[in-house]
Amino acid sequence: MAKSWREWEKPLIELEENLAKLEDLLKTATPEQRSELQPRVDDFKKRRDNYITVMYGRLGPWEKVLVARADKRPYTLDYIAQIFTDFTELQGDRRVGADNAIIGGPARLDGMPVMVVGHQKGRNIQERQYRNFAMAKPEGYRKAIRLFEMADRFKMPIITLVDTPAADPGVESESRGISEAIAASMLKMFEVKVPSVSVVIGEGGSGGAIGIAVANAVLMQEHAIYSVIPPEGCAAILWRMPEKGAQAAAALRLTAQSAFELGLIDEIVSEPWGAAHRNPAEAAQLVKEAILKHLEPLKNLSGEQLKAARYDKFRAMGIFESATVPV
Amino acid sequence: MRAQSEAFLQCAGCKKILFSVEFEQNLRVCPHCGHHHRLSAAKRIELTFDLGSFSELDSELRSLDPLAFPDYADKRLGAEQKTKSFDSVTTGLAALEGNQVSVAVADFAFMGGSMGSVAGEKITRTLERAVEQRVPAIIFCASGGARMQEGLLSLMQMAKTTAAVQRCNEFGIPYLAVFTDPTMAGVLASYASVADVIIAEPKALVGFAGARVSKQAQVSKVPDDFQTAEFVMKSGMLDRIVPRKEMRNTLSSLVSMLGGHLYG
Numbered sequence: 001m002a003k004s005w006r007e008w009e010k011p012l013i014e015l016e017e018n019l020a021k022l023e024d025l026l027k028t029a030t031p032e033q034r035s036e037l038q039p040r041v042d043d044f045k046k047r048r049d050n051y052i053t054v055m056y057g058r059l060g061p062w063e064k065v066l067v068a069r070a071d072k073r074p075y076t077l078d079y080i081a082q083i084f085t086d087f088t089e090l091q092g093d094r095r096v097g098a099d100n101a102i103i104g105g106p107a108r109l110d111g112m113p114v115m116v117v118g119h120q121k122g123r124n125i126q127e128r129q130y131r132n133f134a135m136a137k138p139e140g141y142r143k144a145i146r147l148f149e150m151a152d153r154f155k156m157p158i159i160t161l162v163d164t165p166a167a168d169p170g171v172e173s174e175s176r177g178i179s180e181a182i183a184a185s186m187l188k189m190f191e192v193k194v195p196s197v198s199v200v201i202g203e204g205g206s207g208g209a210i211g212i213a214v215a216n217a218v219l220m221q222e223h224a225i226y227s228v229i230p231p232e233g234c235a236a237i238l239w240r241m242p243e244k245g246a247q248a249a250a251a252l253r254l255t256a257q258s259a260f261e262l263g264l265i266d267e268i269v270s271e272p273w274g275a276a277h278r279n280p281a282e283a284a285q286l287v288k289e290a291i292l293k294h295l296e297p298l299k300n301l302s303g304e305q306l307k308a309a310r311y312d313k314f315r316a317m318g319i320f321e322s323a324t325v326p327v
Numbered sequence: 328m329r330a331q332s333e334a335f336l337q338c339a340g341c342k343k344i345l346f347s348v349e350f351e352q353n354l355r356v357c358p359h360c361g362h363h364h365r366l367s368a369a370k371r372i373e374l375t376f377d378l379g380s381f382s383e384l385d386s387e388l389r390s391l392d393p394l395a396f397p398d399y400a401d402k403r404l405g406a407e408q409k410t411k412s413f414d415s416v417t418t419g420l421a422a423l424e425g426n427q428v429s430v431a432v433a434d435f436a437f438m439g440g441s442m443g444s445v446a447g448e449k450i451t452r453t454l455e456r457a458v459e460q461r462v463p464a465i466i467f468c469a470s471g472g473a474r475m476q477e478g479l480l481s482l483m484q485m486a487k488t489t490a491a492v493q494r495c496n497e498f499g500i501p502y503l504a505v506f507t508d509p510t511m512a513g514v515l516a517s518y519a520s521v522a523d524v525i526i527a528e529p530k531a532l533v534g535f536a537g538a539r540v541s542k543q544a545q546v547s548k549v550p551d552d553f554q555t556a557e558f559v560m561k562s563g564m565l566d567r568i569v570p571r572k573e574m575r576n577t578l579s580s581l582v583s584m585l586g587g588h589l590y591g
Contacts, residue, residue, distance in 0.1 A: 166536075167516075167535070169535060169536030171549055171550070171553060173535070174534055174535055174536075174553070174554065174558075174562070175558070175561075175562045176562065177520070177562060177563070177564045178516070178535045179515040179516040179519075179520045179534075179535045179564075180516075180520040180521070180564055182516040182517075182520075183485075183489055183516050183517050183518070183519070183520040183521045184520070184521060186485065186486055186489040186490075186517065187489050187492060187493050187496075187521050190486075190489065190490045190493040191493055206473070206482060206513070207482075207485065207512070207513060207516040207517075207535070209482075210482055210483070210485055210486055211516075213486075214486050214489075214490075226479055226482075227478065227479065227482070228473050228474075228475060228477075228478055228479055228481045228482040228513070229473075229475050234475055237475065238397065238398075238475075251394065251396050251397055252394070252396075252475075252478045252479075253394050253478050253479070254478065254479065258478075258479075259479055262393065262478075262479065262480060264479050264480070264483055310490070311490050311494070314483065314486045314487045314490050315451065315487060315490065317444075317447075317480065317483040317484070317486075317487055318444035318445075318447055318448050318480060318483070318484065318487065319391050319393040319444050319477075319480060320388050320389060320390055320391055320444045320445045320448060321388075321389050321391055322387045322388060322389070323387050323388075323389040323413055324387075327407050327408075327411050327412060327413060
């Protein structure tokens with residue numbers, strides 16, 4: 001069981017690196033060298049394509065976990081840069097302090113003012129620490145609430161991008177009411193009278209994710225995951241072996257495909273061939289199209305209708321029976 | 328609370344041997360250390376609401392195993408036999424000093440009080456019933472969190488139950504939550520924490536992440552009372568800590584005041 005995306009994709013990453021080197025050489029090559037190099041480049045490309053087709057053609061739940069967590073995967077700010085214009089980050093929670101794991105602010109989507117809120121991961125050690133590994137503290141959710149309220153007041157649709165392993169579990173977060181902050185954020189998202197769309201773009205990690213994922217339309221990218229508990233945590237509880245994460249990932253049915261089958265999301269947003277990190281621009285375009293598609297019919301609904309639709313949507317979630325025999 | 332024999336048992340707090348009769352008379356609170364032992368839903372209802380006023384509803388709702396999760400079917404059957412109930416939450420209508428209330432009472436003995444599709448549905452119906460009947464809602468929480476065995480369906484119950492609280496807010500329906508030992512994770516981070524009034528039993532474990540996870544994530548010293556009702560009280564996330572013997576009176580008084588506009 002590979003533990004990281006880099007480990008799992010290693011043969012492919014090496015191929016791509018070698019290919020890049022060859023292509024670099026090709027740029028400065030003489031015509032003779034070129035005729036020798038070109039077939040090798042073509043061969044590498046063919047092998048790379050085969051790898052991608054094979055590896056991404058049959059991603060298991062655990063591979064999805066690795067891809068969803070990949071440190072090359074586009075993050076919220078990458079998507080914001082590609083999908084929106086004029087994004088203006090607003091930082092304050094107006095209560096306690098700044099949170100860098102949840103970001104947000106107004107932006108334009110094809111010219112239309114919207115409010116964007118999302119979890120932000122970091123790509124290197126410094127960034128990860130700065131972003132607290134995208135694990136928001138109460139301040140993050142309270143900032144989100146503030147932005148949702150503002151969106152409601154100024155009639156701006158809400159777009160959230162979900163990508164967190166979990167909410168921050170530390171002592172500070174507990175003492176400032178992380179649970180209340182998450183619950184209050186969900187409550188606010190049910191309350192607002194503007195259209196909302198949430199997209200899980202990577203890791204939809206339990207309470208930390210649902211805290212900003214209550215929307216009229218909830219979408220997941222093809223290789224994103226959404227789970228009530230991290231697979232490693234589940235494995236630790238079930239088998240007292242966190243390393244059985246792959247088995248837990250399968251048991252939890254945490255893929256976009258499973259969420260769709262269970263009726264818990266509205267659409268699976270396709271990713272480029274070889275996953276979002278292989279073509280971030282195309283991935284962003286696909287996310288943008290999906291957001292616009294789901295926003296369009298919502299524009300015709302009144303505030304009360306939007307609220308009712310949101311209520312009914314989540315109200316219907318759950319699978320149970322009415323037993324005919326007593327216990 | 329380990330049974331020694333029928334006449335005696337051991338306190339889970341101070342480990343002293345207690346007389347069963349005395350223990351029961353003291354509402355299952357240790358007379359020596361004040362430890363509040365966990366209660367079954369039936370016992371809680373008996374101790375809290377007007378005698379014979381409780382009528383159970385939705386008791387027929389039963390979990391399925393939508394993910395075919397390892398061992399879930401067996402665990403659930405075991406819990407059903409142990410608690411004589413189909414799920415962790417018992418719901419219905421009851422009265423407090425004659426005032427009607429819509430109630431839900433969780434039982435930790437049923438799979439750690441975890442919230443799956445059924446618990447989520449029953450909590451939601453409890454809050455919706457309060458809106459329909461124009462009576463306050465009271466929910467006794469006791470849960471380790473969302474039920475892992477129903478995966479994302481369980482996570483969605485957090486949103487669903489919170490939506491129902493929002494509806495109570497909108498219709499001016501008071502909703503009181505009581506945190507009993509333990510009130511954790513997915514339950515704490517949804518309907519439990521957005522009640523109009525939040526009360527806890529003394530020393531109840533109340534927290535978002537398991538203590539082990541929190542402590543791992545913490546570099547500095549973890550406070551001794553971390554994740555107790557007393558810690559949460561100091562944090563400002565709780566309104567009152569109320570001993571069991573005063574719970575009925577406290578709830579009754581609050582319900583009659585906050586629900587005054589409903590009872591007329």
